[in-house]
Amino acid sequence: MSETEDQFPDSNMLDLRGKQSVRATFKLSQKAIDAIGLVAIHMGIKQKSLFDHIIEDMDALDSLAKTIRIRQFKKIPRKQKTFVLSRKTIDALGTISQAYGTPRDALVEYSVKKLESIINSEKLRHKERKVLQKEVINHFNRGKELYQKAVNILGKDDPFCRRIEKAVFACQKTEKDLALFIDKSKVLEDF
Structure with missing residues (x-):
């Protein structure tokens, strides 16, 4: 057994090849392109991982291919967009595309529709977050009022007040972080 085999005992060349990144260009609707970007950015998922998740499941892709209506698909205005995908995902698309005579673009377009339920769920959660x-x-404003009350009673240099002041500063930082998150999530509102 060679030294390389000892370092990667569970790997073989096909496994490693499947993890390779490749570029692929698809013609997709703007809504599909927006959905991919939105989920990737909002949820902090790399687009490659997102594609792996929605396309790599061969059984689901096989079932999906049976439902695609090419005439309807051709009516959708689409534009070219290049993505980075894993070799395994590209191979899965190619296999199902050949088996059903369905364009890869259609398989990707309809696979992305799965994201719409995630986006709609996040949209509802966004409203609740607001x-x-x-x-x-x-709540944080009540903390500021309490701090001011403590300062009026004990004085600003009192150790108790200094500790409350630290808590108020921490709350202000958290308030800014929450505002940034809510602001970043506003893209959900228009989807």
Whole structure:
């Protein structure tokens, strides 16, 4: 057994080849392109991993291919977009595309539709987050009022007040972080 085999006992060349990144260009609807970008950015998932998740399942892709109506698909206005995918995902698309005589573009377009339920769910969660953010701000404002009350009673240099002041500063940082997250999530509102 060679030294290389000792370092990677569970790997073989086909496994490693499947993890290779390749570029692939598809003609997709703007809505599909937006969905891919939105989920990747909002949820912090690399687009390659997202494609792996929605396309690599051969059984699901096989079932999906049976439902595609090419005439309807051709009516959708589409534009070219290049993505980075794993070799395994490209191979899965190629296999199903050949088996059903279905364009890879159609397989990707219809696979991306699976993301719409995730986006709609996140859209609802975004609305709830905005409501909760208001409650958090009100809570933090009560903390500021309590700090001011403590300063009026004990003085700003009192150790108790200094500790409350640290907590208020931490709350202000958290409030800014939450506002940035909510702002970043606004893209969900227009989807």
